[in-house]
Amino acid sequence: MADGAADPTPVLTLEAVDVSVGTGRGRRRVLHEVDLDLRAGEVLGVVGRSGSGKSTLGRVCVGLQGTENGHARLASGDDLVPMGRRVLRAARPTLQMVFQDPYSTFPSFRTVGRTIDLNARRLLPGADRHARRAAALDAFGEVGLVEDHLDRRPAELSGGQLQRAAIARALLARPRVLVADEVVSALDLTTQAAIVSLLGEVSSARSMAVLFISHDLGVVASSCERIAVLDDGRIVEHGATRSVIAARRAPATRALFDAVPRLPGNPEA
Numbered sequence: 001m002a003d004g005a006a007d008p009t010p011v012l013t014l015e016a017v018d019v020s021v022g023t024g025r026g027r028r029r030v031l032h033e034v035d036l037d038l039r040a041g042e043v044l045g046v047v048g049r050s051g052s053g054k055s056t057l058g059r060v061c062v063g064l065q066g067t068e069n070g071h072a073r074l075a076s077g078d079d080l081v082p083m084g085r086r087v088l089r090a091a092r093p094t095l096q097m098v099f100q101d102p103y104s105t106f107p108s109f110r111t112v113g114r115t116i117d118l119n120a121r122r123l124l125p126g127a128d129r130h131a132r133r134a135a136a137l138d139a140f141g142e143v144g145l146v147e148d149h150l151d152r153r154p155a156e157l158s159g160g161q162l163q164r165a166a167i168a169r170a171l172l173a174r175p176r177v178l179v180a181d182e183v184v185s186a187l188d189l190t191t192q193a194a195i196v197s198l199l200g201e202v203s204s205a206r207s208m209a210v211l212f213i214s215h216d217l218g219v220v221a222s223s224c225e226r227i228a229v230l231d232d233g234r235i236v237e238h239g240a241t242r243s244v245i246a247a248r249r250a251p252a253t254r255a256l257f258d259a260v261p262r263l264p265g266n267p268e269a
């Protein structure tokens, strides 16, 4: 919401979602009965150790991951889980995901602007070249980039600038849900803080739900008012960040808490 407060109406609600992956005897369940709601204007943190199922959960939220049981309902009432191809195709642009490595989004041989324009052709059907460029410039402005950045190749931008460009690319679709999967893990601490704060700003300004995935409880705690802790594919704690961290009921939460480095002389850091 524009005033910075989250709208409690869910944009997406997961109910008892089970996911299994692999085939034959290697098939196994990696998400168990996950309940979660994503709210407009809110950055919801999902934290868990490596392999706990965070990315799988993120993919469920954008309709990229098939599920075995449960529902993933949009505010419109459409369910992503048994959703037919036609409905999913219509909903997909409003569900966007940004990944850890922005170089996977932007091929090295194209300017960033060219890649974004190729996406814009699909996401903004009917928009001519000038309208697409204007939309890209708008999105760039929103993430703190300028026109000159559009005309550079990925190697000519910093990691933080390229991650901003990846967020801008996702914003072109005017998403209702943005899944940010370890988007700051490869960045230095100052750039991490800037990107985290940018996600909060765009979520609030656009009344967009952001699912912020990280293995780092410190990063999530600094950026999300509400968090869910995943362990072995189950949400073991879920609630206001402050309370979850203060109580640290689940062993997984305690382990993540203990992994956050403390500065000498500042036990609270």
Ligand SMILES: Nc1ncnc2c1ncn2[C@@H]1O[C@H](COP(=O)(O)OP(=O)(O)OP(=O)(O)O)[C@@H](O)[C@H]1O
Binding pocket: 021, 022, 030, 048, 049, 050, 051, 052, 053, 054, 055, 056, 057, 215
């Ligand atoms: N397509 C797949 N085939 C087989 N196993 C898979 C597949 N996708 C995910 N997994 C397994 O599911 C589990 C959850 O994976 P997922 O990537 O969701 O975890 P994660 O918490 O995001 O891990 P990381 O932080 O290391 O990225 C892991 O054990 C992973 O090996």
